[in-house]
Amino acid sequence: MARPREFDIEEALEAAISTFWEQGYEATSMDDLLNAMGLTKGSLYKAFGDKHNLFLLSLQDYLDHLFEKMKEAVDSDSDPVQSLNALMSLVEELCCKQTTPRGCFAVNTVVELSQRDGKSGEILKKHLIRVEKLLAKLINNGQESGDFRVDMSAEHLAESLFVYIFGMLAQSRGITNQARARRLSTFALAMLQAA
């Protein structure tokens, strides 16, 4: 009954994510987005609403995909040590195996926007909580298998591991160095292992 959309909405969103990811929210203009997404204003506004709404959609989409990847990494092996290794590989990838040193969109947004924009803050908070829970679950498994230290609760160890990962991702915007990322990953693993 009606004319079908001519562009792939998921593809366009991917382009928006890339743009926001690299430049941040404030530094990205509608023009940047239109170029990257290959749309004109009318289409964009009709499909995604205004800039802020597009940002929220981009952020949510990114977070969901990222979380999916993290779960995959964690579930990739029944051995907790191997799971953690897979997870840290993902982090290393974000740190220094990208075309541009854009770090992690989630981390970038926490720093740039979360406390100035309530909506973003809410979305991110939920994400941070589920990630930390995922880490806690992984660590708990490792404790039960005897691979990880048991002198602290899985939740508290997860807290520290998460902060460490967060630091790697944040710092990767300033320092890009593959060997360093490798060392940091190794240290993270050692940090959790039983004595």
Added chain:
Amino acid sequence: MARPREFDIEEALEAAISTFWEQGYEATSMDDLLNAMGLTKGSLYKAFGDKHNLFLLSLQDYLDHLFEKMKEAVDSDSDPVQSLNALMSLVEELCCKQTTPRGCFAVNTVVELSQRDGKSGEILKKHLIRVEKLLAKLINNGQESGDFRVDMSAEHLAESLFVYIFGMLAQSRGITNQARARRLSTFALAMLQAA
């Protein structure tokens, strides 16, 4: 011989730092700065140049003060463990004992700007290096006194400690929680101590 400046330049710079610190570079307008600094455009441009230059001056000033504070913390005690404690107290303060959860201006800028603005990137890189060296020195002292582990070089341990601190400061923009910060600090210390 000439009309004297009516405002305190250091005070004005402090106001600029606060504004950039809380909002970031892009989200801060000249109007915000003028209000915060209590100046009119002409005066600001005469005294500090354009917005970008004012930002660089603010950043440098902040970094120098911060580094000074860090050195004081490190030198506050001859016992390396106490020194590290003092340093982590400083970090905790930045994390959750401020009027607004603004984290650390340096960390915020690394994430927001360092890879898009060469000048900021340069300034920050120099700072990051000197901070990491300071940490390495502190850790080296602790290794010689037998307090810190010696299974890794001071440089590599400093790398990890720095990333951890970086993570605390970055995450503090999204999660503000004093008890958590305390636990994280304690963990950082434990991470370095000899078995």
Added chain:
DNA sequence: GGAATTATTGACCAAATAGTTCCGAACAAG
């Protein structure tokens, strides 16, 4: 007091910003 010098002020500007509206064209369903 007058000259020289510098700071302050506020009006002004050009460019870019986000966001809106409108219309002809394209398309699907009946």
Added chain:
DNA sequence: CTTGTTCGGAACTATTTGGTCAATAATTCC
């Protein structure tokens, strides 16, 4: 083929952006 809908795209608007400048004011030296 008609009709209803939604598309793409351009033209438009109102606001905000960072930035300039000439007139005015304050100070010191001579």
